[in-house]
Amino acid sequence: MTSTKSKKRRKPTSSLLSRRKNVLPSSSSAITTTKAPLPSKLSRTLIRSHHTTQKRLSQAIQQNDTTAIAELTSKLSTSGGLEAYQRASVSGQSSKRGGDSSKILVDWFIELGIPKPTPRSNNGGNNSSSSNCDLSNYRLLEIGCLSPTNTIHSYFPKPQRTLMDLNSLHPDEILKQDFMEFPVPKRADDGYDIISCSLVLNYVPTPSGRGDMLKHITSFMEQALERRRKRLKSLPKNNKNNNSSTNKETGTDWTSTFPAVFLVLPAPCVTNSRYLTEDRLQEIMISMGYEMVRRKLSPKLVYYLWKFVGGGSRKKYKKSELLPGGKRNNFAIVVE
């Protein structure tokens, strides 16, 4: 009975798969139009193939190899381009496959005693001291956002969040915006206290591009420190001594977790790369002014919550071999 059911369920999407295992269909218009989650193997193949083609395209652009640029651009477009890749990523986030990665961030918020804003306390971004008892005047910037209903969004009700992606799958709620061209807001009041960068850094095709993305994130964090200082200054004196932001159980001040960056990478980027280990990533982050607050390694992904404290050494990091060996990948971060 059960096996008949599961066979029936697979039928509508099976036409997306070629007869040979793990081969992409020649045209992926079906992938960009279908709403049903793609089979996980097809999602993985699509994601991997998109990353490889993107990386090769970026190399071809650097070498000014016009033939390769034309070939790879055409390959990307016939395989459905960024949108097919995004649909495949959305399929990977379905609740049946564990949900979106920000579920882990919410688990950490709960552990850290960070209170969810209630509708009454949400004052629509008014940066007043009265709301220091919860997140109601804290702001989230999510880079590479596929859905406006990710788990963490319940902590940042509109207008306390800015969601963006190179290609917006929900134009009403997600900005079509390259983060690298998104400036730090002029006024600290319009800035952000937490940035989510989940499975985006590995999308950037070059090691130095990844370093640049971390640096750009850090310039937002510098402004976020200013937001924190301003917020602390605006607290009434009695509130400073008897702080409403102290977690009753742990005795710690949950606001000290901010400003912060939630970073998610495919686990092999730090567990099986020739050029990046967890220690090296931590060195890079410390040199940019971060402290690790939480970390979780799953078989597929690695999740981090980094608190920005400022004052790092701003060291440069080249691509250097840390773990030699044949069966490793080449993921690297170069900080110039």
Ligand SMILES: C[S@@+](CC[C@H](N)C(=O)[O-])C[C@H]1O[C@@H](n2cnc3c(N)ncnc32)[C@H](O)[C@@H]1O
């Ligand atoms: C694998 S998806 C990750 C989506 C989601 N955050 C997650 O955790 O599953 C990567 C997304 O990052 C977006 N992206 C990559 N570089 C970006 C940039 N510079 N600015 C905005 N979005 C970017 C891509 O368009 C893509 O939709």
